[in-house]
Amino acid sequence: MPREPSKPIGRKPEPPPAPPKKYNALEVLGKVSGLGTDEAKRIFEQVKENQRRLDECVGPHDFQPIGEEKKFGRRHVCTLCKGEIDSINKSWYETGLKHGAEQAERKKR
Numbered sequence: 001m002p003r004e005p006s007k008p009i010g011r012k013p014e015p016p017p018a019p020p021k022k023y024n025a026l027e028v029l030g031k032v033s034g035l036g037t038d039e040a041k042r043i044f045e046q047v048k049e050n051q052r053r054l055d056e057c058v059g060p061h062d063f064q065p066i067g068e069e070k071k072f073g074r075r076h077v078c079t080l081c082k083g084e085i086d087s088i089n090k091s092w093y094e095t096g097l098k099h100g101a102e103q104a105e106r107k108k109r
């Protein structure tokens with residue numbers, strides 16, 4: 001008669017790992033910021049709308065300063081699309097325009 005395989009002695013087998021917990025980013029952001037989910041959602045919608053304006057602008061953007069000068073620059077709004085950016089992004093945008101124009105000029109030669 002064949003012998004049955006011996007069972008391991010000691011601990012029970014480990015249970016399968018629990019599936020990863022899914023988080024709602026706006027809920028988490030609302031909690032950690034103290035703004036609440038609804039306010040976090042409202043701000044997120046504003047950010048998306050601003051990005052849509054900037055993306056759909058006929059361009060080039062014509063950024064003009066708005067609001068007060070702050071320690072780290074100020075906001076700027078495009079007169080064409082009404083999209084807003086901070087002064088750091090405005091600076092990089094203008095650098096990109098300048099470099100793009102210079103590169104186009106070099107390719108002509």
Ligand SMILES: [Zn+2]
Nearest residue numbers: 057061078081
């Ligand atoms: Zn624009």
